[in-house]
Amino acid sequence: MNIKKKEEIKKRYFSLVNMNKKELLKWLKTKTSKLVASDRKSIESSLSLLDKKEWTDRDAKKALKLILAINKLKRFPSGERLKIQKSTITLRDAVLKNYGHDLKTKKCLRR
Numbered sequence: 001m002n003i004k005k006k007e008e009i010k011k012r013y014f015s016l017v018n019m020n021k022k023e024l025l026k027w028l029k030t031k032t033s034k035l036v037a038s039d040r041k042s043i044e045s046s047l048s049l050l051d052k053k054e055w056t057d058r059d060a061k062k063a064l065k066l067i068l069a070i071n072k073l074k075r076f077p078s079g080e081r082l083k084i085q086k087s088t089i090t091l092r093d094a095v096l097k098n099y100g101h102d103l104k105t106k107k108c109l110r111r
Helices: 003-016 021-028 031-036 040-051 057-075 091-098
Strands: none
Touching (some): 003 057, 021 091, 040 057, 057 091
């Protein structure tokens, strides 16, 4: 993969992932995050990409998968609130947060 393509993917990734590593790590410790995470591999991929300055082809491919997953989930209706004590979040929104995309935040991480 050429450098220009990787930079384009990186830009798209950071326009969608709007939680920094500290925010994401804090969220991932919550009961809600753990309840909706069927596969922690995607979460770990997102965390690893947040720190990297130079991306490999493999990193760009991971980011593309996350971009596709986030965009796909955003198209679904939000649905009902989770039936967890004092929950104010839907399943879709909780999964998006596990990927690093908080719908309540308008910021984007620029790289």
